[in-house]
Every structure is written in structure tokens, then in C-alpha cells.
Amino acid sequence: MIKKITLLTLLLNVALFASLRVETTYATMGAVTKKIGGDLVSVHVLANSKYDPHFIVPKPSLIAKLRRADLLIINGGGLEIGWLPALLRNAHNAKIQNGAKGFLDMSHYVHMIDVPESVSRAFGDVHAEGNPHYSIDPYSILVMAKAIEAKLSLLDADNAQTYKKNLDIFLNEWNMYLSTLDTKMATCKDKRVVQYHELFNYFLKRYDYKSLGNVEPLPGVSPSSKHTLALINLIKDEKIKIILQDVYHEKRTAQFIADKSGAKVLVTPHDMGVNASKTLEEFYNKIANNICQ
Template identity: 70%
Template sequence: MQKIILLTVLLTSLLFASVKVDTTYATAGAIAQKIGGRLVHVTVLASPKYDPHFITPKPSLIAKLRHADLLIINGGGLELGWLPPLLRAANNAKIQNGRKGFLDMSHYVHMINVPSSVSRAFGDIHAQGNPHYATDPYVVLVMAKAIAQKLAEIDPVHENIYQENLEKFTKEWKKYLKNLDAKMLTCKEKKVVQYHRLFNYFLRRYNIKSYGTIEPLPGIAPSSKHTIELINIMKDNGVKKILQDVYHERKTAKFIAQKTGAKVVIIPHDLGADGSKTLQEFYNKIATRICQ
């Protein structure tokens, strides 16, 4: 009887094995949970309420990384300001760059806004291109496929389950995209400005033109001269929408809105940034607030 009980416990643990997955940001975490289902335990390292470039490297994050089987990063240089020292301190060989337990999602995405040259004179630019690709809802399918492949590599016993989850999620997401595309048809000829180039992928997907950013250069605080220039550009081109993220100061956007008659809308850059709990809710908020 004891042998039967022991065998049952071993089989159960094998069937419901938990792969510990750490993701740097919440959108990737939600996708990993969809693909892994009950076979994975997902931990998101960075709070979506803060600037994704500058997350505080808390000691608690070291403990999470130390026990991870898989680390999924955004890549494109987005984590360079905070992740490397945490990885060194965690000393987990499984999730180091180049190892089986490391997945850089930017390697699977076509990056845009790639600079022709890299210099501090151009602000805090990313050499590989704009790393905020997750704002494009179509990239979700690319991320899901890459995650499914990596989970199958780490946990080949459950490869069929990951593939089934991927197929189910892909079918559901394509249906969602069809509805979202229909909704975005109402947004033709929208004109916007952004604080930071956070939403270029979403805007590019739906042919929405951005006439500039409140930042004169990436990572550089707005100056009076640049603000006045942006106001004139908006007036000349009839731009009536300012896309403000959740973590930058809002005083400048409000000032510009007063001078141009534009509307400031808060747009989430990551799932949960302003309370969204699902992938659909996250992308719906982006779409609705740009189109309203």
C-alpha cells in the first residue's frame, strides 16, 4: 500500500510539475501563464506602475531569480538599467544569457525605430530599436509561440500540453484581434503626440500618425523651447490627442492641452499599469482611449 501511495504521489507531481517562470514585465507574464497553465508558476519582477527602464533592483527580486527555471525578458535594452546586477547576485546558472532557461523576446520581434548611429547626443536611445513592441496586440502571437517552444525545451515531458495551450490561445487571440481591428477602423486619420515613444508599435499597426513627443529626446525632460515647438506643430496639424503614460509627470501634457485644446488620455504601457487584469482589457484600454 505504501508503494502504491508513493507511486501515486510521484506520478501526480510529474503530471502537475511546476516550472518556475520569471518575466521582467507583466504582459509577457500573462502570456506565459496562458501557455503554461497549471504547469507553470509565473512571477513578474517589475511593477507595471513604474518606468520600465528604471526598476528598483530590490533584494527580494534576487531571491525570485535564484529559484527560477526560466527567465523571460523583453530585451532590446529595456532591462539594462536594472536586471544585470540582479542576475549576477542571484547566481542562477540556468537563467543566464545563452542558457536554456533564458528567453529574450526581442529576438523574435521585428524592431522599429532602429537608430542609424548611437550617441548620448540623441538621448537615451536603444541601439537595437524601440523596445516597446508589446503594445502591438499582434506581437502577442509571436511571444506566445516563442514561450511555448521554450517551455517545451525546458519541460519536454509536457510538450503536448504546451502545444495544445498554444493552439487554443492562438485561436482565441485571433478572434479577439478580428474584433479589435473592426473597432480600430473608427480611428482612421487620428493624430496624436506621445510623452515617450511607448506606443509606436500600436500606432504603426493601425496607421495612426504621431506628430512628436513631449520629450525632446528619449529620456530627456521637456524643455520650454521644445514644448513651444510641439504646441505649434499640434496647432498647425490639428492634433487633438496627447498620449500620457502612467509614470511620467503630467504637468507638461496638461499645459500643452490648455494651449492647443487637445485632450490628455492616460494610456497603459503594460498590463496592469492602470488596473487592467487581462490581456484583452489591456489592449482594449489602449484602443478605446486613443479612439475616444
């Protein structure tokens, strides 16, 4: 009972001190926001990382959260296009609409890769604006942290010094982590993989890997038998050992390909919170441990 009261008091205190209510679409951005905002912000993540980030179920409870928000931080690059616009319209919160002071599109701060020459959404491609999964690159955390610090300071100038101090501490921590990760990644031998969905391209590019094929014929398009057979032949010819599978797509196709080709399927997190990754470091370590063989 005493424990319960203490916890309640603690939660109330945090709520009283928190001056900004921040909603982020995905967990990794939420974790960075918490690092910079500390007790001055309350952070809530809209998407449950168990599900496909392109197709989050737009529950009414999310509208209520957006209605009360002071700041909305989105991944952008088309990743939320299938679920967020309707929620945002229904929230009727002018503070966080696209272009408002309380809106931050993180994709404006990163260089998007895999931008198609012609828009192929007509064929079901969900990466029509390029590959939106840039947060899979651990270096993107540095960019996010700086953009979030600037936005929090703009919205809450009285606490700008605290946000700046938190940013400096976090950048220092993160740069140390990156140098450990870089050291580990320098030991990897075979730098070739196949993926289910093009989730890991930014991580692969960072560490000079090649992604030689995808289980999906196009991002967001279900596997066909013709494509699957071609992929089995490719994996056999190239002697590729790893198929990176996410937690939310069906796993039968990748397992079938693995059984026929001798590669192995490694379920790999696409966002913090997946595969029991409770911290940013655990999230990137789990990706690195799977990819680096």
C-alpha cells in the same frame, strides 16, 4: 476559516504541480506565459507596471526570485538594460544567464522599429537599440506565445503536448480577439497623435497612425521649454487632438501643452496591470479606446 484552508490547499496543490518556475520582466509577457504554461508553471513578474519599465528599482527580493528560477523571459531590445543585469549577476543562477537554456529574449523574435542610424545614448536616448516597446502591438502576443511554447517544451519535454494544446487554444482565442479589435480600429477617424514617450509606436504603426511628436525631446530625456513651445505650435498648426500620456511620467508638461493648444491628455497603459487592466484584452482595449477617436 474554511475558506482560508481551501485557498491554502489550492495554492499548495498549484505549487506541487508546477514543475517550472518562470520569471518574466513585464506583466504582458507574464500573462502570455500563464496562458501557455497553465498549472504546470509558476509565473512571477519582476517589474511593477506602475513604474517606468526602463528604470525598475532593483530590490533584493528580486534577486532571491531569480536565484530560484528555471526560466527567465525578458523583453530585450535594451528595455531592461538599466536594472536587470546587476540583479542577474547577483542571483548567481547559471540556468537563466544570457544565452543559457533557461533564458528567453523575446526581442529576438520581433522586428524592432525606430532603430537609430547612430547610437545616441550619449545624449540620454534610452532607445539606443531601437524602440523596445513592441509588446504594445497586440499582434506581438502571437509571436510571444509561440516562442514561449517552444521554450517550455524544450525545458519540460514530458509536458510538451500540454503546452502545444494550450498554445493552439490560446492562438485561436487571440486571433478572434484581434479580428474584433481590427474591426473597431477600422472605424477610427483622425489617425494622428502626440505622445509623451515613444511607447505606442508599434500599436500606431499596426493601425496606420502617425505620431507627430513627443513631449520628451529624446526618449528618456526630460522636456525643455524650447521643445515644449515648439510642440504647442505643432499641435495647433496640425490641429492634433490627442496627447498620449503614460502613468509614470510627470503629467504637468502634457497638461500645460494641452491647455495651450486645445488637445486633450489621455493617460494610457503601457503594460497589463496599468489603469486596472486585469487581462490582456482589457489592456489592449484601453489603448484602443484612447487612440481611436
